[in-house]
Amino acid sequence: MKKKKNCLQIISQIITEILTGVAIGITVSLTICIIFILIYGGATPEKASGTMDLRREDGSLPTTQEELPEGIDGYYSPDKGLIVCFNPWTCLHEIGHKVDDEKREGLNDGIYFSKTKEWEAIVDYYRTELFISTGDPDQIEDRINDFPGIGDNSCDTTWDRCYGGYVELYACILEYSHGNPENMPEIFREFYDWERIWELEKEYPEIEEWKLVN
Numbered sequence: 001m002k003k004k005k006n007c008l009q010i011i012s013q014i015i016t017e018i019l020t021g022v023a024i025g026i027t028v029s030l031t032i033c034i035i036f037i038l039i040y041g042g043a044t045p046e047k048a049s050g051t052m053d054l055r056r057e058d059g060s061l062p063t064t065q066e067e068l069p070e071g072i073d074g075y076y077s078p079d080k081g082l083i084v085c086f087n088p089w090t091c092l093h094e095i096g097h098k099v100d101d102e103k104r105e106g107l108n109d110g111i112y113f114s115k116t117k118e119w120e121a122i123v124d125y126y127r128t129e130l131f132i133s134t135g136d137p138d139q140i141e142d143r144i145n146d147f148p149g150i151g152d153n154s155c156d157t158t159w160d161r162c163y164g165g166y167v168e169l170y171a172c173i174l175e176y177s178h179g180n181p182e183n184m185p186e187i188f189r190e191f192y193d194w195e196r197i198w199e200l201e202k203e204y205p206e207i208e209e210w211k212l213v214n
Ligand SMILES: [Zn+2]
Pocket: 050, 093, 097, 168, 171
């Protein structure tokens, strides 16, 4: 004759089943998480940027070209709003970063405009809908389309880092246009504060001289 289970045995059996269920649940979830991390974790592409720590050992900023890594001719420090540059096109490029960083009514709210989804969408729209290759990789249109670290373009690793991306492109479009809105594809012009750019350019007479011969 089969002995009937008493109440205590039934409760204990239920608890055991619940605990086993929870344990299996946790194991399955953890396994899925680990597989996910293994597949996607290591494959996340490094985000392209122009950021580089150029500070001296004491934390101060370099002021001479010799202190900068080879191929780097200047920088913009957002903490101080400071531009340091050693050739006219770099000065113009850094002015691009500065106006991008400066708060502008209706455009950015204290962050770089080029870090917004709006800028990314404008660039992507230009590349997918408006861009027509000039056939010359040195022309501004093709330089924008081929810019490293945007869309599917891989970043530039010349400086042992992932250079490029939408923030760098903002400054580079100004540089490529030689500070002239007419040289820029029309869609981008309204996103630059031209009055402010021309005001800042006055602090760097070498930009004006460079424009005359280029
Ligand atoms: Zn830059």
